Amino acid sequence: MKKTLLATAIIGALSATAAAQAATVYDQDGTKLDIYGRIGLGIEGGGSQYSDNTYIDSNGDLQGQRINRSGDFVNVGSRLGLRMSQAITSDMTAFGRLEWRFKANSQDAAGNGFDQLRQSYLGVQSQQYGTFQAGNFDSFYLQFVSSPFDVYINNGLHFAGNGKQSRGDSIGYYTPDLEGFTAFLQLKNYSERGYVEDPNAPLSSGQHRTTEQGNVIAPQGGVRYENGPVTVGLGFVEDVQRGGGNGEMMYGLIGQYQFTDQFSARLGYEGRGNSNSASYANYMENNPTKDNGYNTVGLGATYTTGPWAFTGDFYNINRDDGKDNSKAWSLGGYYKVSSAMDVFVEVNDNDAKAGNDRVGQQFDNLTDDAYWLTGVRYFF
Incomplete structure (x- = not known):
């Protein structure tokens, strides 16, 4: 099997410490198939003192039961994927991508193997006309706007991430580079085809009731500018319920x-x-740790030297509806053992306070401990 080292996919400094490798299974007459992936193992500990909407006190007690929040051996983003492409003309290429997640830390956690379909999409790319794709993929908002802050393996990103109004039933288009500018637009469809029309009807197995909203389209779009050392992204997302x-x-x-x-x-x-x-007020009543309106400002930096990379970020999160602000921070250190392997340690504190406006109830004065994660990843 012929092997070639693919270009490094840079996503902040973390990706700079681990070159993305792949095995080319087939490459002939304009048709190419690559297989790639990674195995990640680590130990994590600390973190929030509440789970979902349930408060856990400082001793880890939940409804009379002890909750173990000590260090634990965990899977760290292990995955396996395929990249496919075929030249249509000298300028236009058809492509596809298929990627699965699996848990590598134990046989019990792995179950029957793959536990999630992470990416699955098709598209056409032209250097002259741009790129169109459809299926299940990361949000364009992350790819073109918030990606400079997406440098942590877990828990460090406090801007919108890869699943924001995306991941399935989506179509998207972005232009080629236009003197440093790239514009993008994505539409996510939430369908009720096949749902039970009567919202009061009893449900049989596999059925769902329709909602007052019916089918919903969630658009997102914007523009990114890249020129030399400068990268700036401006975007919007209609954040439908x-x-x-x-x-x-x-x-x-x-x-x-x-x-x-x-x-x-x-x-x-x-x-x-x-x-x-x-409707959202009712949702918030049943999900007090969720936020309504907010304003978030983030500041961060990355420093690399030899095989080392270090990251640090600070966020000020100003919440509406009378909820307290949060001052979240993250730190990371990464060492490149080889072109295919890195080791890392991350520490972050979300300063979680969502839900503490429910005076007199069990959600009062929520706090959290610093979360930490350390481990090793191998890329292939």
């Missing part, structure tokens, strides 16, 4: 400047309007 949002528009303006080959700094803002709808 069907996709876990509050029904209001979310905006982001995030940038990065590469001062030297070793040092870069990033600054960003993201905000979402406050919803006054009755």
Whole structure:
């Protein structure tokens, strides 16, 4: 099997410490198939003192039961994927991608093997006309706006991530590079085809009731500018309730400047309007740890030297609806053992306070401990 080292996929400094490798299974007459993946193992500990909507006190007690929050051996983003492409013309290429997650830390955790379909999409790319794709993929907002802050393996990103109104039933388009500018647009469809029309009807196995909203389209779009050391992304997402949002528009303006080959700094803002709808108020009542409107400002930096990379980020999260602000921080250290292996340690504190406005109930004065994760990853 012929093997070639693919170009490194840079996503912040963390990716700079671990070159993305792949095995080319087939490459002939414009048709190519690569197989790639990684195995990640680690130990984690600490973290939030509450789980979902249930408060856990400082001793780890939950409804009279002891909750073990000590260190634990865990899987760290292990996955296996395929990249496919075929040249249509000298300018146009058809492509596809298929990627699964699996748990590598134990046989019991792995179950029958793969536990999630992470990516599955098809598309056409042209250097002249741009790229169109459809299926299940990371949000374009992450790819073109919030990606400078996406440098942590776990828990460090406090701007919108890869699943924001994305991951399935989506179509998207982005332009080719236009003198440093790239514009993008993505549409996510939430369908009720096949649902039970009567919202009061009893449900049989596998059925779902329709909602008052019916089918919903969640758009996101914006523009990114890249020129030399400067990267700036401006984007929006209609954060519909069907996709876990509050029904209001979310905006982001995030940038990065590469001062030297070793040092870069990033600054960003993201905000979402406050919803006054009755349906979201009811949702918040049943999910007190969720946020409504917010304004988040993030500041971070990355420094690399030889095989080492270090990251640090700080976020100020200003919540609406009378909830306390949070000052979250993250630190990371990464060592490149070889072109295919790295070891790492991350520490972050979300300063979680969502839900502490429910005076007199068990959600009062929620706090959290610093979360830590250390481990090793091998890329192939």
